[in-house]
Amino acid sequence: MLESLLALGGLVLLRDSVEWEGRGLLKALIKKSALCGEQVHVLGCEVSEEEFREGFGADVNNRLVYHDIFRDPLNWSKTGKAFPGGPLGILRAMCRRTGPGPVTVALDSLSWLLLRLPCITLCQTLHALSQPNIYPGDNSQVEQVRVLGLLHEELHGPGPMGALRSLAHTEVTLSGKMGQASASILYRRPQQHATLQTWWFSILPDFSLDLHKESPLQSQPHLDPQTTQVDPTAHLTFNLHLSKKEREARDSLTLPFQFSSEKQQALLYPVPGQKSHIFYEPDAYDVDQEDPDDDLDI
Amino acid sequence: MAAAATCGTGFGSSGSVAAVAGRSGITSFQRRGKAGGTDGGPRLLSIAGTRPSLRNGQLLVSTGLPALDQLLGGGLAVGTVLLIEEDKFNIYSPLLFKYFLAEGVVNGHTLLIASAKENPANILQELPAPLLDYNCKKELGEDVHNPRTPESDDNMKIAWRYQLLPKMEQVGPVSSSRFGHYYDTSKKIPQKLLDISKCHEFFLPEKVSSTLAVESCPLSHGYTKLLQFVQNIIYTEGFDGSNPQKKQKNILRIGIQNLGSPLWGDDICCTEDCDSSHRLTRFLYILRGLLRTSLSACIITMPTHLIQNKAITTRVRNLSDIVVGLESFIGSERETNPLFKDFHGLIHIRQIPRLNNLTCDESDVKDLAFKLKRKLFTIERLHLPPDLSDTVSRSSKQDLAESAKLLGPGCGMMAGGEKHLDF
Numbered sequence: 001m002l003e004s005l006l007a008l009g010g011l012v013l014l015r016d017s018v019e020w021e022g023r024g025l026l027k028a029l030i031k032k033s034a035l036c037g038e039q040v041h042v043l044g045c046e047v048s049e050e051e052f053r054e055g056f057g058a059d060v061n062n063r064l065v066y067h068d069i070f071r072d073p074l075n076w077s078k079t080g081k082a083f084p085g086g087p088l089g090i091l092r093a094m095c096r097r098t099g100p101g102p103v104t105v106a107l108d109s110l111s112w113l114l115l116r117l118p119c120i121t122l123c124q125t126l127h128a129l130s131q132p133n134i135y136p137g138d139n140s141q142v143e144q145v146r147v148l149g150l151l152h153e154e155l156h157g158p159g160p161m162g163a164l165r166s167l168a169h170t171e172v173t174l175s176g177k178m179g180q181a182s183a184s185i186l187y188r189r190p191q192q193h194a195t196l197q198t199w200w201f202s203i204l205p206d207f208s209l210d211l212h213k214e215s216p217l218q219s220q221p222h223l224d225p226q227t228t229q230v231d232p233t234a235h236l237t238f239n240l241h242l243s244k245k246e247r248e249a250r251d252s253l254t255l256p257f258q259f260s261s262e263k264q265q266a267l268l269y270p271v272p273g274q275k276s277h278i279f280y281e282p283d284a285y286d287v288d289q290e291d292p293d294d295d296l297d298i
Numbered sequence: 299m300a301a302a303a304t305c306g307t308g309f310g311s312s313g314s315v316a317a318v319a320g321r322s323g324i325t326s327f328q329r330r331g332k333a334g335g336t337d338g339g340p341r342l343l344s345i346a347g348t349r350p351s352l353r354n355g356q357l358l359v360s361t362g363l364p365a366l367d368q369l370l371g372g373g374l375a376v377g378t379v380l381l382i383e384e385d386k387f388n389i390y391s392p393l394l395f396k397y398f399l400a401e402g403v404v405n406g407h408t409l410l411i412a413s414a415k416e417n418p419a420n421i422l423q424e425l426p427a428p429l430l431d432y433n434c435k436k437e438l439g440e441d442v443h444n445p446r447t448p449e450s451d452d453n454m455k456i457a458w459r460y461q462l463l464p465k466m467e468q469v470g471p472v473s474s475s476r477f478g479h480y481y482d483t484s485k486k487i488p489q490k491l492l493d494i495s496k497c498h499e500f501f502l503p504e505k506v507s508s509t510l511a512v513e514s515c516p517l518s519h520g521y522t523k524l525l526q527f528v529q530n531i532i533y534t535e536g537f538d539g540s541n542p543q544k545k546q547k548n549i550l551r552i553g554i555q556n557l558g559s560p561l562w563g564d565d566i567c568c569t570e571d572c573d574s575s576h577r578l579t580r581f582l583y584i585l586r587g588l589l590r591t592s593l594s595a596c597i598i599t600m601p602t603h604l605i606q607n608k609a610i611t612t613r614v615r616n617l618s619d620i621v622v623g624l625e626s627f628i629g630s631e632r633e634t635n636p637l638f639k640d641f642h643g644l645i646h647i648r649q650i651p652r653l654n655n656l657t658c659d660e661s662d663v664k665d666l667a668f669k670l671k672r673k674l675f676t677i678e679r680l681h682l683p684p685d686l687s688d689t690v691s692r693s694s695k696q697d698l699a700e701s702a703k704l705l706g707p708g709c710g711m712m713a714g715g716e717k718h719l720d721f
Contacts, residue, residue, distance in 0.1 A: 119569075120563055123559075124563070127503075162567060186629070194629070268458075268459065
């Protein structure tokens with residue numbers, strides 16, 4: 001499941017709620033992409049850096065580039081460590097990346113940003129961030145960019161939610177039943193059909209994923225099995241199937257408008273400039289002994 | 299005079315009328331002679347890819363989908379705006395957008411593509427390829443007198459006259475009119491067609507500088523810049539008749555994608571009571587004014603399902619000429635409904651304009667559905683699938699008896715008996 005989420009690229013929205021938290025899945029995705037050898041940038045706004053890094057191994061922690069906004073969001077301490085421009089400046093700086101290679105950007109969380117920044121600016125920045133840069137040069141590599149955004153859907157109205165959903169290429173909605181978490185994933189490839197999948201999973205303490213009864217329910221139209229379909233080709237008053245002898249008899253029948261091959265050729269490929277020809281093929285049975293025109297003497 | 303009149307209608311040229319006038323000497327009616335070509339004259343413009351409407355002579359261009367042309371009364375009138383309300387996941391509306399642009403490329407019209415989401419150069423590369431005509435295939439070197447061709451005559455015994463017709467999918471009339479073309483969505487448009495076409499591109503992130511402060515959100519920058527761009531193109535290329543040296547008139551096809559989305563800098567999709575809601579409506583008003591005074595047609599796709607304020611949606615619809623809404627079945631409960639299993643979504647023609655006319659060409663079919671086949675996008679009338687189950691359309695004898703009891707004594711004693719007459 002994680003590979004399919006990361007494979008598509010673009011903006012991945014993780015919609016969670018109070019009952020079903022999404023930070024675990026976000027960390028599982030970060031761990032997966034870090035172990036694949038990619039660059040991972042994390043914008044931490046809601047939890048502190050220590051809490052976020054907790055549970056990750058050293059190899060993952062070394063690959064994380066952490067931008068901490070939680071400690072000092074408004075830059076009051078003026079130590080110079082904080083990035084000028086605030087979170088928006090950090091996002092814009094991430095847009096200007098150097099060097100090819102897949103990049104994963106994790107935003108924890110997008111809700112925090114949406115509540116503090118105007119929706120339009122955030123949408124435009126996210127769009128610019130998730131566009132792959134094409135580097136001219138060796139093989140014109142297209143860079144794979146993934147932006148993972150954690151969104152608490154209860155905090156926002158339908159307007160901003162709709163706007164962000166229209167930007168996202170993949171949308172994961174977390175829900176569950178009886179203690180079992182499930183993720184409904186909607187893949188929206190730009191030019192293709194949208195597909196919906198549902199997975200039941202649980203996150204282990206080391207942030208790897210444990211999938212339960214893998215039931216990717218694809219939404220397909222299926223016929224109601226209870227209505228019995230009547231076969232319309234049964235109980236007909238005419239014969240739809242031919243036996244072999246009947247087929248041979250049918251093939252040997254001469255058709256009324258069967259022409260000789262010269263006539264067919266002349267009709268199919270009319271030669272321009274030729275006067276019209278008359279093709280006369282007498283019928284086999286039409287031999288009249290008594291021709292009434294015999295005595296005309298023409 | 300009657301003979302001369304019939305002679306005049308027979309030839310239809312100015313010569314005979316002038317001859318009549320000269321002969322009789324009393325009429326001062328002079329038909330204006332044929333213009334030498336310097337001024338257009340009062341004749342209808344003959345531009346490639348256009349045709350006059352059968353109803354009122356309005357100049358029409360094709361939308362790229364002959365089925366949609368038919369529903370809109372022949373085509374899209376020059377100088378009007380076609381608004382497409384996007385479906386929920388924006389899968390099918392880009393297809394209509396591309397058909398419109400591909401039709402422009404095939405007819406040699408000038409294109410103007412404006413988008414805030416996708417680079418217009420990429421949109422151009424992904425246009426669908428036109429389906430070849432039968433005539434084109436014949437010219438491509440079919441050797442008529444090839445002695446090997448008689449072998450193909452054996453394929454069809456009864457319908458041998460149809461052997462030469464190309465084996466195409468159910469596309470439409472083989473001798474396709476030059477007005478609307480059919481496109482193959484599984485193939486991309488050939489590069490040589492794109493090279494000879496002329497396209498102006500407007501990609502919003504490039505036009506608006508990105509170093510902006512957070513406080514000042516220039517909401518209307520995008521719209522103003524686009525209007526200036528369109529006006530500039532219309533003026534410099536002479537689509538509004540301002541450049542009299544241009545001999546060959548052409549149509550400008552404008553395509554604007556995802557108008558009204560947050561990427562254009564408009565917050566009508568984000569909040570319900572936005573104070574800048576008039577920016578979009580003002581943009582549409584000015585755009586329509588620009589279009590009416592020039593030889594151009596415009597297609598706009600808009601995510602109206604995201605607009606929070608219904609009043610804005612109504613205003614936007616009023617400001618556009620033709621409004622077509624797409625509703626796809628993906629993700630909704632209609633997807634599993636057996637009624638809709640053959641189709642991918644519904645198409646609603648919400649508005650058709652009355653241009654220079656008191657009535658509009660409304661088609662009488664209101665339930666339309668579309669289906670994206672592998673190669674084609676088809677629009678069909680919504681029909682019910684045949685009900686082949688056992689319990690179809692015959693009420694059982696029990697129901698008949700019960701309903702007969704409700705009829706009352708005055709309705710005949712026949713219904714009360716055991717034997718029921720089956721009508």
